Amino acid sequence: MKNLTPNLYIGLGSAVYALIKSDGQLHDPSSINARMALIEVPNGEMAMQSFQIREHYQTPAEEAYSFALRCFSTHRKELNANVKKFFVKLLKKIAKADNHISNKEVAFINRFQRDLQRI
DSSP, rough: OOOOOOHHHHHHHHHHHHHHHSSOOHHHHHHHHHHHHHSSTTTTTHHHHHHHHHHHHHOOOHHHHHHHHHHHHHHHTTOOOHHHHHHHHHHHHHHHTOOOHHHHHHHHHHHHHHHHOOO
């Protein structure tokens, strides 16, 4: 994947944080899995920094999610079908990393996928 606008990575980090926190709390193993997945993304350090800031300030999941969608909407020209597909695939990978996907995580990913398609 080519390098994207930094704001898309910042939005991605916020979306990943919202996913991890979607069940109401941030678990250490889930946080570690998310960080590892973000590191693997080209320029993922920006996404990881966004994730860590949200984590440090214990941002509510819905606030982080709304921020991510604003980042994506503002830079929609770069948010093509391949990028959207990659973002959804990454969230699914993170959700599956702890070998248990909660109903809330499934609902979050479905919502994320629908919201991305609207942008």
